Amino acid sequence: MINENSDIILSVRDLRANVDGTEILKGLNLEVRAGEIHAIMGLNGSGKSTFSKVLAGHPDYEVTAGEIHFKGQDLLELEPHDRATAGIFLAFQYPLEIPGVSNRDFLRVAFNAHRKARGEDEIDVFDFDDLIEEKLDVVKMDASFLDRSVNEGFSGGEKKRNEILQMALLEPALAILDETDSGLDIDALKTVAGGVNQLSTPDNAVVLITHYQRLLDYIVPDYVHVMADGRIITTGGKDLAKELESRGYEWVLEAFRTGVTA
Amino acid sequence: MTSSTSEVRSVATADQRDAYLKGLVQRVRAAVTTELALDELRSRAAALLNEQTFPSARDEDWRFTDLADLLAHDFVAAGEASVSEADVADLRLPETAGAQVVVVNGRFSTERSQLHNLPDGVAVGTLRSHSNLQIAERLAQASGHHEVFTALNTVGFQDAVVIWVPRNTVVETPIQIIYLSQPGAAALIAQPRCLVVAESGSALTLIEDFSGLSAAPHFTNAVTELWLDANAQLTHSRIQREGAGTFHIGKTAVTQARDSQYIGTAADFGARLARHNWEIYQTGEQTTTKIYGLGAIARHQHIDTHSLVALSHPHGVVEQQHKAIVDDHAHSVFNGRMAVAQKAQLTNASQLNRNLLLSDKARVDTKPQLEIVADNVKCAHGATVSQLQADEIFYLQSRGISAPQAQRLLIYAFAMEILETIGVETLRSRLAETISQWA
Numbered sequence: 068m069i070n071e072n073s074d075i076i077l078s079v080r081d082l083r084a085n086v087d088g089t090e091i092l093k094g095l096n097l098e099v100r101a102g103e104i105h106a107i108m109g110l111n112g113s114g115k116s117t118f119s120k121v122l123a124g125h126p127d128y129e130v131t132a133g134e135i136h137f138k139g140q141d142l143l144e145l146e147p148h149d150r151a152t153a154g155i156f157l158a159f160q161y162p163l164e165i166p167g168v169s170n171r172d173f174l175r176v177a178f179n180a181h182r183k184a185r186g187e188d189e190i191d192v193f194d195f196d197d198l199i200e201e202k203l204d205v206v207k208m209d210a211s212f213l214d215r216s217v218n219e220g221f222s223g224g225e226k227k228r229n230e231i232l233q234m235a236l237l238e239p240a241l242a243i244l245d246e247t248d249s250g251l252d253i254d255a256l257k258t259v260a261g262g263v264n265q266l267s268t269p270d271n272a273v274v275l276i277t278h279y280q281r282l283l284d285y286i287v288p289d290y291v292h293v294m295a296d297g298r299i300i301t302t303g304g305k306d307l308a309k310e311l312e313s314r315g316y317e318w319v320l321e322a323f324r325t326g327v328t329a
Numbered sequence: 330m331t332s333s334t335s336e337v338r339s340v341a342t343a344d345q346r347d348a349y350l351k352g353l354v355q356r357v358r359a360a361v362t363t364e365l366a367l368d369e370l371r372s373r374a375a376a377l378l379n380e381q382t383f384p385s386a387r388d389e390d391w392r393f394t395d396l397a398d399l400l401a402h403d404f405v406a407a408g409e410a411s412v413s414e415a416d417v418a419d420l421r422l423p424e425t426a427g428a429q430v431v432v433v434n435g436r437f438s439t440e441r442s443q444l445h446n447l448p449d450g451v452a453v454g455t456l457r458s459h460s461n462l463q464i465a466e467r468l469a470q471a472s473g474h475h476e477v478f479t480a481l482n483t484v485g486f487q488d489a490v491v492i493w494v495p496r497n498t499v500v501e502t503p504i505q506i507i508y509l510s511q512p513g514a515a516a517l518i519a520q521p522r523c524l525v526v527a528e529s530g531s532a533l534t535l536i537e538d539f540s541g542l543s544a545a546p547h548f549t550n551a552v553t554e555l556w557l558d559a560n561a562q563l564t565h566s567r568i569q570r571e572g573a574g575t576f577h578i579g580k581t582a583v584t585q586a587r588d589s590q591y592i593g594t595a596a597d598f599g600a601r602l603a604r605h606n607w608e609i610y611q612t613g614e615q616t617t618t619k620i621y622g623l624g625a626i627a628r629h630q631h632i633d634t635h636s637l638v639a640l641s642h643p644h645g646v647v648e649q650q651h652k653a654i655v656d657d658h659a660h661s662v663f664n665g666r667m668a669v670a671q672k673a674q675l676t677n678a679s680q681l682n683r684n685l686l687l688s689d690k691a692r693v694d695t696k697p698q699l700e701i702v703a704d705n706v707k708c709a710h711g712a713t714v715s716q717l718q719a720d721e722i723f724y725l726q727s728r729g730i731s732a733p734q735a736q737r738l739l740i741y742a743f744a745m746e747i748l749e750t751i752g753v754e755t756l757r758s759r760l761a762e763t764i765s766q767w768a
Contacts, residue, residue, distance in 0.1 A: 123727050126719070151729035163724040167742030173728075176738065180729035216742075233728060 068269060069289045073101040074138070076241050076272045077122075082133035083297075084121050091117040093297030094133070099241065102269040106283055106308060107276045109294035110316055115276045116160060118294070119245040123157040124150050138240060151177075152184035154240030158230040158247050165217040170229070173217045174199060178236055198236075205235040205262045224255030231262040242266070243274045248282035260285030280312035293319050341400050346383035349400055350477070354378050357485025357518060360406035365456060365488065370469050374483035377475045384477060393662040393694040394604055394633040399576045404518035404548045406485060407434035410511045412542070417441050417507060420540055422755045425505035428453070432508045434519035435487050446502050453504060456489040456524075464491070468524050471554045471582035472610045472639070478578045479606075482520045482552040489522035494531040494561075503534035503564075503753050510571055512545035523553040527561035529586070534564040536756060539579070541572025541599060549600075551579040557589035559613065564592045566751050568760070570599035573628075577603040587613025587642070594750045596760055597624040597632045607636040611673070614642040623747035624653035624661050625764060633662035640673035647678035652747050654740060654767070655684065655691040665710070666698040673703045680710040685743050687717070740767050 077099040084092040091114050099105055109115050121128045122135065124147035135142040142150060165173065178198075179189040190198070203210060206228040218226050227247050234242050244263070248256055263286050267273055275286060283291070283305060291307040292299045293316070300323040301307075311319070341349070354375065361371070383400070384391040410433045417431055427446020430453060431438040437455045444453050452459055456468075469483045490506055508521045527533055537553060549571060557563050563583075571577045577600040583591050597603050609618050624632045638647050653661035665680050684693040697710040717739055725735035744764040751757040 123723075125723055146731070147723060147726035148729050148731045148735075151727055157727050159724065159727075163718075163721050165721055165724070165739070165742065167746050168738060173725075173738075176734070177725075177728035177730055180731070180734070184729065237728065 068102040070100065070102050070269070073269065075100050076138055078136040080134050082118075082121070082135060083131045084117060085129045085131055086117065086127060090131070091297055092121065095298045097292070097299060099272045099274065101272055103290065104267060104273045104275065104286060104288045106288040106291045107274060107294055107299070108278070108291060108308065108311060113294040114297040115294050116245055119157055119243045119274075119276055122150075122155060122243055123147060148180065149184075151237070152181050156234050156237055156239030156242045158227070158234060158242065158244040160245040160247075160249065162218050162226040162230055164219045164221075166219050168217050169214055170217050171196075171199070171213040174213070174233065174236055177233065181237055202232060202235040205265055206231045207258050208232060223250050224252060227251060227255065227259055228262070231259055235262065235266055238266075238271075240271050241274065242271070243276065245276045246278065247275075248277055248279060256282065257285060280308045283308045295320055295323065341385070341397060343382060343385075346385060346400065350378065350381070350383040353404065353518070354481065354484055356404075357406045357481065357520065360408070361485060361487070371484050374469065374474075374480040377480045378477065378484060381477045381480075390635060390664075393660070394602070394631065396602075398602065399548065402516040402546050402548070404516050406487075407436075407513065407517040407519040409436060410434045410513075411438065411440065412509055412511060414441070416509065416542060420507050420538055422503075422505055422536070422753060424753050424755055425503050425536065428502040428504045430490050430504070430506045432490060432506060432521050434509070434511055434517060435521045437488050437490060447504075448498055448500060450495045450498060451500055452491065452493040454491060456491055459491045459493065464524070467526055467554065467556055469554070471556075471584050471608075473580070473582055473606075473608050473637075476580070476606065478550055479552050479580050479582075482522060482550050482580070486520045486522040486552070489524055492523075492525045492533075492535070494527045494533050496528045497530040498528075499531065500533040503536055505536040505538065508537065508539045508549070508551065510539070510541040510547050510549050510575055512541070512543045512547040512572065512574065516546040516548065518548040518550060521549065521551040523551075525554070525563070526556045527558060527563050529558040530560045531558075532562040534752065536566045536568070536753060538568045538570075539577065539599075540570050541575050544573040547572065547575040549575055549577045549579070551577070553579070553581050555581065555583045555591070557583065557585045557591055559586045560588040561586070562590045564752060565594070566753065566756060567593065567595040567605075568756070569595070569597045569603055569605070571603070572599065573601055575600045579604070580606045581608065583609040585609060585611050585613070585616040585618065588615050589613075590617040592619045592750070594621045594747065595623070595634070596748070597622070597634070598626070598763060600630065600632070602631045604633040604635070607634060609638045611640045611642055611645055615644040616642070617646045619648045619750075621649070621747045621750045622651040622663075623744055624655070625744060625767070626654070626659040626661060627656035628659060629657070630659045631662075635664045635666070637666045637668065638678070639668045639670075640676050640678075641670040642672060643674045643676070645673055645676045645678070647676070647680075649680040650747060651682045652743065653684045653693060654687065654744060655693055656687040656767075658688070658690045660692040661694075663693075663695045664698060665696070667700065667708060669699075669701040669703050669706055669708065671702045674705045676703060676706040676708070678706070678708045682712040683743075684712075684714040685717070685740065686714060687740075737765060737767060741765050
C-alpha cells in the first residue's frame with residue numbers, strides 16, 4: 068500500500084559491498100516506506116541475496132561505501148542482533164538446522180531478546196506457550212513442530228513456514244524474504260503468502276527477493292525492482308513482474324546498457 | 330605468555346617408572362588395616378602389579394594421556410579425614426534423601442552418610458558390615474581386574490562401599506555415593522572402592538559423584554564393580570568434578586548377565602587429568618547396554634575415556650554416544666572399543682563420538698575400535714570434530730540473540746543431548762546449569 072506521507076523505514080544510498088574481496092554490490096539505492104511491499108527480482112548473481120545478507124549484518128559481507136538508514140538509525144553501526152531487535156527480519160533462503168535446541172526454546176529466547184531490548188520483562192514459559200500457539204495459526208503449523216529441534220528434519224516447506232512463524236512472533240518493521248518461495252509447492256506457497264499478507268500492516272514493510280513472478284500472484288507488490296550487476300537498474304509496478312515473466316530479463320538489461328530506462 | 334607445565338618436563342625412564350610404582354604399592358599396602366587384610370585378594374593383586382610397570386605413552390592404551398606430571402608427586406595413602414556438613418550439603422540431591430553414602434578420601438563416613446530410606450533387604454554399607462554376603466565371588470573378580478590401576482586399588486583400598494540388592498527387589502530411591510577428595514598437606518592418594526550387586530530381577534539407580542574440596546595435588550584412584558545378574562536393571566550416573574589439582578583415574582567394570590539392562594551416563598568436568606576406563610562385559614545373551622559420556626573441559630585440563638564393550642553372547646544391544654566440549658588448551662581423548670566375539674551373533678551396536686572444539690589450541694584424539702569376529706551383526710560408528718558453526722551463530726543473531734548468548738545456546742544444546750539421559754532431575758538440571766555458565 069503506497070502512502071507518500073508514511074514514514075521512511077529503509078533508505079539505502081550508493082551501497083557497495085564485497086565478499087572475499089570481490090565487489091558484489093556496486094551502488095545500490097532503495098527507499099522503502101511503511102506499508103509498502105517491494106519485490107526485488109533479477110538473475111542469479113545479480114546481488115539480490117547479498118543485499119539481504121548485508122541488511123541483516125552477515126559478517127562475511129563487507130560494506131565498502133554508501134549508507135543504510137533504518138528508521139532513522141545508521142544500520143551499519145549495529146550488530147546483527149541489535150538490527151534484529153531494532154526491527155529487521157531476514158527470512159533465510161536456507162534456514163539453518165540447529166540440533167538439540169527445541170524450536171520452542173529458540174523462539175522464546177528470541178522473543179525475550181526482543182522484549183529485553185525494548186526494556187520489557189521477559190515472559191515466562193507458560194505465557195509464551197499461549198502466545199506461540201496463537202501464532203501457529205498464521206502458518207497453519209502443528210504444535211508438535213515446537214518440540215522438535217530447530218528445522219532439523221523439516222521439509223523445505225516446513226522450514227519456510229517456520230521462518231514466517233518467527234516473523235509472526237517477532238513482528239518486524241521490515242521483513243526481508245530471501246527467495247522464500249523457491250522450491251515450494253503450491254500449497255506451501257499459498258500458506259507462506261497468506262501468512263505474509265496477514266502480517267503486513269500500514270506500519271511495517273516487506274521486501275521480497277524472488278526469481279519467480281508466481282509468488283507475486285499471492286503477495287501483490289507495490290514496487291518491482293530489477294537488480295543487475297549489483298544495483299537496481301529499473302523499477303516498476305506489479306505489471307513489471309508479469310512482463311519479466313513473459314519476456315525474460317534481456318530487454319531490461321539491454322535497455323539499461325543503452326542508457327534508456329524501461 | 331604462560332606455558333603448560335606438561336610441556337616442560339623430562340620423560341621418566343622405564344626404571345624410574347618401575348621404581349615409582351613399587352614405591353606407591355608399598356606405601357598404599359603398608360597403610361591397609363589388618364581388619365581388612367583380605368590377604369589372598371591383595372596378594373594376588375600385588376603379584377599382578379609386580380609383573381607390570383607404570384604406563385607410559387609407549388603403551389597403546391596410554392598413547393595420548395601422559396602421566397609424567399603424576400610421577401612428579403610421591404603420593405602417600407590418605408588417612409582418616411572428616412568433612413563438615415557444609416562441604417557435603419550442596420552435593421546431596423533431594424531425590425536421594427535417605428540413600429546417601431559419603432566417602433571421604435576413600436573411607437566411608439558414618440557421620441555424613443544417611444541411609445534410612447532403603448527397602449528391606451537392601452544392604453548399603455561398608456565391606457566390614459557385609460562380611461556375611463558372598464563378597465569373595467564378586468570383589469575384584471570382574472574381567473580387567475589385572476589392569477595396573479585396578480590392581481593398585483585392590484592392593485590398597487581402605488574400605489569399600491557395598492550395595493547389595495536382593496532378587497526381584499526394586500529400589501525406588503536412587504542411591505547416591507558422594508566421594509569427596511580432601512587434599513592434605515602432603516599429596517595424598519585416595520582409593521575409593523565400590524561393589525554393587527543387583528541380583529536377578531532387581532532394579533536400582535546409582536549416582537556416583539566424585540567431587541574435590543581443593544585445588545591442591547591429589548590422586549584419586551577409584552574402582553567400581555557393578556554386577557547385573559539375570560534380568561537386573563541398573564541406571565548409573567558417574568559425575569567427575571574433582572579439584573583442579575587432582576589426578577583422577579577411575580575404573581567402572583560392569584558385568585552383565587543375560588537379559589540385563591545397564592544404562593550409564595558419565596560426565597567429566599573436573600580434575601587436571603582424568604582417565605575413565607569404562608568396561609562392560611557380557612556373560613549372557615540379550616543384554617542391553619547404553620552408555621553416554623560428556624566431557625566439558627578448559628584451561629589445561631585433560632580427560633580420557635577408554636570404553637570397552639565385550640560381547641560374547643547373541644542378541645546384545647549396545648548404544649554408545651560420547652561427546653566432548655574442549656576449550657582453551659584442553660585435551661580430550663576417546664577410545665571406544667567394541668569386541669564382538671564369534672558367539673555374539675545378531676549383536677546390534679552403535680557408537681557415535683562428537684567433539685566440539687572451542688579454541689584453536691584445544692585438542693581431541695578419538696579412536697573407534699571395532700573388533701568384530703561374528704558375521705551377522707550390525708555395528709555402526711562415527712566420529713566428528715567440529716567448531717561452533719558461524720552460520721548457526723549468525724542465524725541466531727538474526728533473531729535478536731547476541732553472539733555470546735548464541736554460543737552458550739549451541740554449547741548447551743550439544744551437551745543436553747547427553748545430560749538428558751540422566752533421569753534424576755535435580756542432578757540433570759545442576760549439570761545443565763554448569764554447562765550454561767560456559768563462556
